[in-house]
Amino acid sequence: MYEYLTFGAAVKKYGAKEFPSPSKIWATLNKREKAFFDRQMQDPNSAVYKAVIAGRRAHKTLEDDAAQDEFQSALLEMYKNEIAGDINETWAKEMGVVSATYKYKGKFDGVGIYRDRETIWDYKKTNKVKTPSGVKKYLKQCAAYAIAHNEMYGSNIDQIAIFNIGGKTIDELTTRVFVYDLDDEIKEEWLNEVKRYWEEIQSYATLPI
Numbered sequence: 785m786y787e788y789l790t791f792g793a794a795v796k797k798y799g800a801k802e803f804p805s806p807s808k809i810w811a812t813l814n815k816r817e818k819a820f821f822d823r824q825m826q827d828p829n830s831a832v833y834k835a836v837i838a839g840r841r842a843h844k845t846l847e848d849d850a851a852q853d854e855f856q857s858a859l860l861e862m863y864k865n866e867i868a869g870d871i872n873e874t875w876a877k878e879m880g881v882v883s884a885t886y887k888y889k890g891k892f893d894g895v896g897i898y899r900d901r902e903t904i905w906d907y908k909k910t911n912k913v914k915t916p917s918g919v920k921k922y923l924k925q926c927a928a929y930a931i932a933h934n935e936m937y938g939s940n941i942d943q944i945a946i947f948n949i950g951g952k953t954i955d956e957l958t959t960r961v962f963v964y965d966l967d968d969e970i971k972e973e974w975l976n977e978v979k980r981y982w983e984e985i986q987s988y989a990t991l992p993i
Contacts, residue, residue: 785873786937791880791891794936798882803889806925809981835911842909842949847878847893858954859909866959867947871905872897881932886978892929898945899963904930905945913950913960922946923964924974930966931974942966 795801804812811818824832841852842859851857874896882889894905904926908914926944934941944964951957964970 785875786939788876788879791889794880794882795889798884798889800882800884800887800889803882803887804978804981805888805890806928809888809977810921812981812984813977838911838952839909843893843907846907846947855954858957859949862957862959863947863949867961870899870961872900881929881936883928883932883935885935886931886975887982888928888932888978890925890929890932892926892933895929895933895941898943901943902939902941903943903945904933904941905947908946908948910948910950911952913958914946914948914962916962919946919948919962923962923970924977927966927970927974928978931971944970 789797795803821832824830825836827833841856845851845856845860846863849860851860871894874894876892876896877894878891879895880889880891892904893907896903898905906922906926908919908922923944923946926946930941930944933939942965944966946962948960948962949957950960
């Protein structure tokens with residue numbers, strides 16, 4: 785479909801080394817939340833640490849289409865049975881995107897045709913399935929990638945999907961899919977955050993030493 789670039793290749797091609805990712809933007813704009821997260825990640829016994837590690841393992845399972853243990857096998861089977869059947873085409877996974885217009889970069893989970901529409905999607909493994917309000921940040925992240933993808937490739941991605949699998953044990957596993965139109969409201973909300981990030985960075989640069 786398109787000649788996709790790895791994250792590193794995209795950054796090099798568009799001179800985006802200094803461009804922020806969505807997570808860097810949110811960390812800069814929400815320093816207190818970032819500080820709390822960093823403290824939790826230093827403690828292997830914290831709930832945050834355990835949830836992040838579990839999420840990373842599940843992400844690798846879905847990305848590689850291969851499981852390392854019984855729990856991951858059950859997770860992968862549930863994903864294939866309840867979510868993947870609605871994916872008409874997969875164009876790429878884990879590739880880089882850069883918006884030279886708005887100056888940010890990132891790496892999407894997946895892109896292609898989902899339920900007959902051009903879609904960027906994101907995998908989210910959580911202890912419990914999320915509510916609509918709980919996926920707001922993921923929605924903005926996907927919007928960022930869709931905007932950049934459309935800019936880079938001339939695509940017409942107009943849909944976002946969050947594939948959420950929740951549960952700590954095999955018996956608890958369940959799924960929920962959140963599907964949204966890539967509308968002007970979510971675009972504006974994301975791009976306002978990008979603007980605020982650059983304004984804050986510029987204010988740092990003007991501070992006296």
